C-alpha cells in the first residue's frame with residue numbers, strides 16, 4: 392500500500408560536556424587546567440531520493456537520533472563529534488513540525504539536502520576559563536542539548552500529468568493502457584485508494600509521468616471521501632486529464648460531472664482551475680455516448696478545455712489525447728514549480744525566542760524556550776551550576792527585565808519547576 396503521511400521523531404546529537412581537569416605529573420603539584428572540549432553533536436539531515444516512491448520505509452523505523460558528542464577528556468583531549476544522520480525521503484516530501492504544523496522543509500529535488508536539526512555545540516573545557524586571578528577554574532561548560540521534534544512527513548506527488556475525475560470513470564484503465572503501470576481496475580467506486588504512477592514513453596514527445604489519482608467526489612474539498620488526501624496529490628501535477636464517463640453508465644450527466652469536479656478543484660485551491668486541462672470523454676465504445684461528446688464540446692470548448700472522445704478499454708482516441716498533452720507540456724512555462732510556500736525555518740531565531748515575565752501572587756514567573764532549555768542542561772543544585780545559570784540570566788537580559796518589573800531583594804522567582812530568591 393502507498394503510504395503518504397507518517398509521523399516520526401527526530402533528535403539532534405547533544406554536545407559533549409567540557410572537562411574539568413588539571414595537569415598532573417611527577418614533581419608538579421599544581422598544574423594548569425587541561426580539561427578538553429566536548430565534541431559537537433551530529434546533525435539531522437534530510438535528502439531527496441528519486442529512487443524512493445513512498446514513505447513506506449518509515450512504517451517500521453520512526454525514531455531517528457544523531458550521535459552525541461563525546462565529553463572532553465583530560466590532557467586537552469577533545470571529545471569526538473557525534474555522527475550526523477541522513478534520512479532519505481522521496482522527492483516531493485514536505486516536512487512539518489507536528490505540534491505547530493509549521494513547514495520546516497520541502498524536498499523537491501533529487502539530492503537536495505536540508506539540515507533540520509543542528510547538533511548541539513560541545514562545552515568548553517576548564518582550560519578556557521582560566522584568568523590571571525583564577526588559575527584553577529573548577530568549572531567547565533556543559534554541552535548544548537540538541538533539539539528534538541515530532542515531524543510529519545507528507546508526500547505530495549510530483550507528476551507531469553494527473554488523471555482526475557469521479558470514481559469508476561476509467562482513470563486507472565487509461566493509465567494501464569498508456570504506461571507499463573498495472574493498477575487495479577474494477578467496476579466499483581474507489582478501486583484506487585492511493586495514486587499510481589506510470590511513465591508515458593516518448594512516443595508523443597518527451598516522456599512524462601502520469602499519475603492516476605483516486606476518484607474525487609462532491610464535497611472532496613471539504614474532506615468528503617478522503618478528498619483532502621487525494622486533492623493534495625492533484626496540487627502537484629502540471630496538467631490535468633479530466634476523465635469523464637461519456638456513456639453515463641451510472642445514469643448521471645457527464646456535463647454536470649465535469650462541472651462538479653472543477654468546482655471541487657476551485658474550492659480546494661483556485662490556482663488549480665488555471666492549470667491546463669483536457670477533457671477525456673471516455674467509454675465512447677458504448678452506444679449512445681456520441682450525443683454526450685457533442686454536449687461536452689458545446690459546454691467546455693469555449694471555456695478553453697479541449698474535449699477528446701476516447702475509449703480507454705479499446706485503446707481508441709488515446710494517441711490524439713496524449714499528443715495534445717505532450718504538446719502542452721512542451722510549451723509549459725519552465726519556471727513554474729509547485730513548491731509549498733513557507734518561511735525558512737530558522738533554528739537560531741527559535742533559540743533566541745523572547746522570554747516572558749508574569750507576576751503571579753507576588754512570584755515572578757519567567758518563561759521562554761531558551762530558559763527552559765537552559766534549566767534542562769544546567770545542574771543548578773551545585774553552586775557552580777547555579778552561578779553559571781545566574782550568569783546566563785544576566786547575559787540574556789532577564790535580570791534587568793525582572794528589575795524593570797519591580798523585583799526586590801528576597802522576592803521569589805519561578806522558572807518552570809525551579810524557585811529561588813532574588814538577591815543581587
Ligand SMILES: Nc1nc2c(ncn2[C@@H]2O[C@H](COP(=O)(O)OP(=O)(O)OP(=O)(O)O)[C@@H](O)[C@H]2O)c(=O)[nH]1
Pocket residue numbers: 557558559560561562563564565575576577578579580581582583584604605606607673674675676677701702703704705
Ligand atoms: N466500456 C468501457 N468500460 C470502461 C472503459 N474504461 C474503463 N471501463 C470500465 O469502467 C470500470 C472502472 O474502471 P477503472 O479504470 O477502475 O475506473 P477508475 O476511474 O480508476 O475508478 P476509481 O479507481 O474507483 O476512481 C471498469 O469496470 C472498467 O473496465 C471504456 O473505455 N469502456
Ligand SMILES: [Mg+2]
Pocket residue numbers: 562563564574575576582583603605606
Ligand atoms: Mg482507479
